[in-house]
Amino acid sequence: MGEEEEECDIGLSLRLGSGEYTSRRTDERKRQVQLNFLFPSHPKKEIVDYEVHDDDRSSSKTVNQNEEHAIKKDNTSVNSHINKYGTTRKKLRLTKEQSALLESSFKEHNTPNMAQKQELAERLDLRPRQVEVWFQNRRARTKLKKTEVDCEVLKKCCESLKEENRRLKKELQELRSIKFGLPSPFYVQLPKTAALTVCPTCERIAKTSTTDDKNNMVLDVMGKSNKF
DNA sequence: AGAGTCAAATGGTTGG
């Protein structure tokens, strides 16, 4: 019949023919290479999606388990959408109990070792891979949250620096008007700060790090210029 | 309907 069905059949036969599971990545990669070799035009993503439902990551027990969780929540919520390869990807919703236990163990250590994952998986009636994925996603969420917080802090910091900048500019204006004995509204634009900080006679560069220093410097310059 | 959430998939990087 249709091309889609043919692809599905091919997928099934390959899936059943997978060898002994050694490691997630190496096995996946071996299959990917094999599939890419056999079907160079086959969409990569969907081949892998299809394969993933096979190995130890989704034993028949766990598929039933996932369905059970979904059914518990809502009988109609089990998604039976069938993709073009005849496979389904059901959305697992962790129960409150599962989430709570995962959360509490995350607080203890956010990167559990293999034995800890295994133990958690047994306690939660999940696969170790699911526990691993949950911790990965959880770390990502923590990091995202931290980034958001950091961003807020930086925004506030930026705002206060802007405010400080405005304040210093205003202060500088006032100091310049003091120098020329003009009231603030009659402020006259002077050369840039650098010119102000250098004494015209001795060419001494003044220190301008504090308000007092600036005041002293201005008074110093004024004192010298009075002698002219 | 579409935006948001989150488990899962995928590919890249890295330390041992």
Next chain:
DNA sequence: CCAACCATTTGACTCT
């Protein structure tokens, strides 16, 4: 080289 991790993407599901 490989296991473990991370960043990003996908897709199922929920909420408004």
